[in-house]
Amino acid sequence: MIPEIGHFALVLAFCSSLLLAGVPALGYALGHHTLLASANRFALLQMALVTVSFVCLAAAFLRDDFSVSIVALQSNTQLPAHYKFTALWGGHEGSLLLWVLILAGWTAAVALTGKHIPIAVKAVVLSTMGAVSVGFLSFMLFTSNPFERELIATPADGQDLNPLLQDPGMVIHPPMLYFGYVGFSVAFAFAIAALVRGRLDASWARWARPWTNIAWAFLTVGITLGSWWAYYELGWGGWWFWDPVENASFMPWLVGAALVHSLAVTEKRGAFKNWTLLLAIFAFSLSLLGTFLVRSGVLTSVHSFAADPTRGLYILGFLFIVIGGSLTLYALRAPESAFRPTFAKISRESLLLANNILLVCAALVVLLGTLFPLIMDYLDLGKYSVGPPYFNAMFVPLACGLALLTGLGMFSQWKRTRDLKTLVREPLVLALITALVLPFAWGEWQWLASLGLFFGLWLIFASVRSVVHQTRNAATRLSGLKRLKLSYLGMICAHIGFGVAVMGVTVVSLYSSERDLRMAAGDALDVGSYRVEFRGTAPVTGPNYAGTQGDIRLLRGGREVAQLLPEKRRYHARGDQIMTEAGIDAGFLRDMYVALGEPLGDSAWAVRVHYKPLVRWIWLGGALVALGALLAVMDKRYRLQRLQEEV
Amino acid sequence: MHPLRRQRLAIVLLIIAGTAAAAALLGYALRENINLFYPPSDIVAGKAPVGRDIRAGGMVLEGSVKRASDSLQVSFIVTDYQANVPVTYTGILPDLFSEGEGVVVLGQLDAEGLFHADQVLAKHDENYMPPEVTDALEKAKSQSGAPEPSKPY
Numbered sequence A: 001m002i003p004e005i006g007h008f009a010l011v012l013a014f015c016s017s018l019l020l021a022g023v024p025a026l027g028y029a030l031g032h033h034t035l036l037a038s039a040n041r042f043a044l045l046q047m048a049l050v051t052v053s054f055v056c057l058a059a060a061f062l063r064d065d066f067s068v069s070i071v072a073l074q075s076n077t078q079l080p081a082h083y084k085f086t087a088l089w090g091g092h093e094g095s096l097l098l099w100v101l102i103l104a105g106w107t108a109a110v111a112l113t114g115k116h117i118p119i120a121v122k123a124v125v126l127s128t129m130g131a132v133s134v135g136f137l138s139f140m141l142f143t144s145n146p147f148e149r150e151l152i153a154t155p156a157d158g159q160d161l162n163p164l165l166q167d168p169g170m171v172i173h174p175p176m177l178y179f180g181y182v183g184f185s186v187a188f189a190f191a192i193a194a195l196v197r198g199r200l201d202a203s204w205a206r207w208a209r210p211w212t213n214i215a216w217a218f219l220t221v222g223i224t225l226g227s228w229w230a231y232y233e234l235g236w237g238g239w240w241f242w243d244p245v246e247n248a249s250f251m252p253w254l255v256g257a258a259l260v261h262s263l264a265v266t267e268k269r270g271a272f273k274n275w276t277l278l279l280a281i282f283a284f285s286l287s288l289l290g291t292f293l294v295r296s297g298v299l300t301s302v303h304s305f306a307a308d309p310t311r312g313l314y315i316l317g318f319l320f321i322v323i324g325g326s327l328t329l330y331a332l333r334a335p336e337s338a339f340r341p342t343f344a345k346i347s348r349e350s351l352l353l354a355n356n357i358l359l360v361c362a363a364l365v366v367l368l369g370t371l372f373p374l375i376m377d378y379l380d381l382g383k384y385s386v387g388p389p390y391f392n393a394m395f396v397p398l399a400c401g402l403a404l405l406t407g408l409g410m411f412s413q414w415k416r417t418r419d420l421k422t423l424v425r426e427p428l429v430l431a432l433i434t435a436l437v438l439p440f441a442w443g444e445w446q447w448l449a450s451l452g453l454f455f456g457l458w459l460i461f462a463s464v465r466s467v468v469h470q471t472r473n474a475a476t477r478l479s480g481l482k483r484l485k486l487s488y489l490g491m492i493c494a495h496i497g498f499g500v501a502v503m504g505v506t507v508v509s510l511y512s513s514e515r516d517l518r519m520a521a522g523d524a525l526d527v528g529s530y531r532v533e534f535r536g537t538a539p540v541t542g543p544n545y546a547g548t549q550g551d552i553r554l555l556r557g558g559r560e561v562a563q564l565l566p567e568k569r570r571y572h573a574r575g576d577q578i579m580t581e582a583g584i585d586a587g588f589l590r591d592m593y594v595a596l597g598e599p600l601g602d603s604a605w606a607v608r609v610h611y612k613p614l615v616r617w618i619w620l621g622g623a624l625v626a627l628g629a630l631l632a633v634m635d636k637r638y639r640l641q642r643l644q645e646e647v
Numbered sequence B: 001m002h003p004l005r006r007q008r009l010a011i012v013l014l015i016i017a018g019t020a021a022a023a024a025l026l027g028y029a030l031r032e033n034i035n036l037f038y039p040p041s042d043i044v045a046g047k048a049p050v051g052r053d054i055r056a057g058g059m060v061l062e063g064s065v066k067r068a069s070d071s072l073q074v075s076f077i078v079t080d081y082q083a084n085v086p087v088t089y090t091g092i093l094p095d096l097f098s099e100g101e102g103v104v105v106l107g108q109l110d111a112e113g114l115f116h117a118d119q120v121l122a123k124h125d126e127n128y129m130p131p132e133v134t135d136a137l138e139k140a141k142s143q144s145g146a147p148e149p150s151k152p153y
Helices: A002-030 A033-062 A069-074 A081-089 A092-113 A119-143 A168-197 A203-233 A244-269 A273-296 A309-337 A348-378 A388-409 A420-442 A447-470 A477-483 A486-511 A615-633 A636-646 B003-033 B040-044 B131-144
Strands: A384-386 A513-519 A524-527 A530-541 A545-556 A559-564 A567-571 A577-581 A583-585 A590-601 A604-613 B034-038 B054-060 B073-079 B084-090 B102-109 B115-122
Touching (some): A002 A033, A002 A092, A002 A119, A033 A069, A033 A092, A033 A119, A069 A081, A069 A092, A081 A092, A081 A168, A092 A119, A092 A168, A119 A309, A168 A203, A168 A244, A203 A244, A203 A273, A203 A615, A244 A348, A273 A348, A348 A384, A348 A388, A348 B003, A388 A420, A388 A447, A388 A486, A388 B003, A420 A486, A447 A477, A447 A486, A486 A604, A486 A615, A513 A524, A530 A590, A545 A590, A545 A604, A559 A583, A567 A590, A577 A590, A590 A615, B003 B034, B034 B040, B040 B084, B040 B131, B054 B131, B084 B102, B102 B131
Parallel strands (some): B034 B054, B084 B115
Antiparallel strands (some): A384 B034, A513 A604, A530 A545, A545 A567, A567 A577, A583 A590, A590 A604, B054 B073, B054 B102, B073 B084
8 A cells, every 4th residue: 555655646746746847937938926936836745745755665665565576676574674764775766766855855945945036036946946857757657666566476575685785874875975966956957047037147156056065065975975885895995996887976076066166256256157057057967967877777887777778768868858958048048148257367267267177177088988988889889998097097187287276276366366476385385395205104205196295285285374364364363263254164174175185095096005815814914014913704693694704903013903803794685695894994094904805715715905094084085075065055145145135 | 460369369279289189188098098898709719909908708607716725816717608718817806706697807818818807897786797798698699599598697
């Protein structure tokens, strides 16, 4: 009964999304106030119906209702309850429902909060989001219904969730990522509304900015969590693989970063209007492309579910309509807004423009590397794969340029910049000296390490110098700090985060030590100043698995620092699928990472021992970037503006 | 020339030069770092280059996995049930690597036809098969009209 209610609610949600897409748009065409005002109600109705549907599916999972096909595929009676719930998005259909729920959530949030936005704008925005929702809901109902049932041959037990996904990281990684992906639909909808109305002043940028920041912050968190999860769960200690699906989330992130900055210029200076519109369209289009790449199964990846060609075609068609439609609209309307504000060669505008170009270039490089195998395969020119060396060779120089400009940008002013040279000198020299010396902390000096560290340190020192400069007129530094705007502090926080991540990436890439070796009980290995002792293994049992636990001691100077318990698990319901759980001694300056390979007989095991300096800095940097983006949203400006317009 | 025109010309030339440089760099990076996939039949037929980074894939032949007793060296045979390619690898195999399952290896072929793998990729989910492997197996099957391989995939 419950699955039927869920299915029924989903059909009704589809109807409400049709109304949401159609009625306010009609109201806009006719200039009819009641029809325009209906958008809010339809948005909330859709939200309620999708929620009912989601709750029903969750109930089916928690009650082990194996008559529902995806429950039988992705869950099991032995699965712990919290993983039963997250198993909902462990497959294609369920993750789409999560996607739609989040889209409905964003739509409802826009409906509830945007009281200061003119009713006609809001109606068009909500209607656009409704249209996106129509696309996804029909996709679900017609090609991937999560409530499909197998009533006659109901299996006694489910096939269990993929053990890789039975992990706390997996509980939050997909929702965070989806919040980000889908959040770009808000900026997209505001851009479409601006184009439809032909009113391309700075107002749409002001309305869209907080939403874009929030979405981008979530995407940052999602990507960071994904990297962290891959590191400890996949058992090979990598933190980024240039896997097509990682790229699929990284491309909208890069364009989103460009959009966040470009929106600032459009709002403050009225410049880059056309460019910002395009970025808003592309950030969302790339989110959709990401969905296509992940969901269609065209690529070999950790994230691919079993392929179904009709699904791929459907998303491709949807993608075509969204990109084609919005670009056509852009071509028809955008030139009307030709207005050229002036700015000097070195100014905040010009530096932000350069930063935008670099970010978009980076996104294009990733896009090319990701789509190249698909294009070649489609043209029947062979089955290629593009390896990490391509991405590193292309991406790293762009990231360095970006770091350099980001630091400069913090000292620049709108229109034209004075005393850039004097401000830049201190952080530049300091970063240079520190970067030349610092690599010795990890052993042999490498010029690449100095180079990478320089860019990271430059970002951090430039941020600090900028704060010092901003507070120079205050009575005390503290009182000056208190007077700084949250949006400014957000920027500083995000840029320091960028620097921290650059340092982490540099050091972990150049100074990691990775040893795979055969170890019998009693064997030891020296890694730098650490000693890794293998004490042997013991059997271990969990709720739905059995396995072996290794006992590895980490010693330093003869004293035990940590006991590491890496595991090799066998998940019963998945035909004894084997899973590695790494044993990690995490630290601010270094991680020691051990994982069991396979048993080699005579109580010996293949053991992976990694020493990873500064690896945590990568995720710390990601977290700071996300925090910065959120701080900027909490700026008084957005609250004041809301109050004023309400009065 | 009119100064404004000269400035425009300079900008256009700069854009063209920049685009050309970017395209050249891209082409270079791509050419050096893409790996072509060869099914076992093609490798045995001598269609794959020797000493270059390539990818190969198929099923791990049952009973072919042999481990060295004193190191992490391991050898196995990748097959599409028409042709067999011997592979050698030193290191830890992925969790889902096992006999009779799909695998993709990345490495170089030597003159004797032995594949030296730098990387071994197995699938991530028991229901999932890398598209290249599925394709290679189907092609091998259709070329010979042989019966289905014993293990359904």
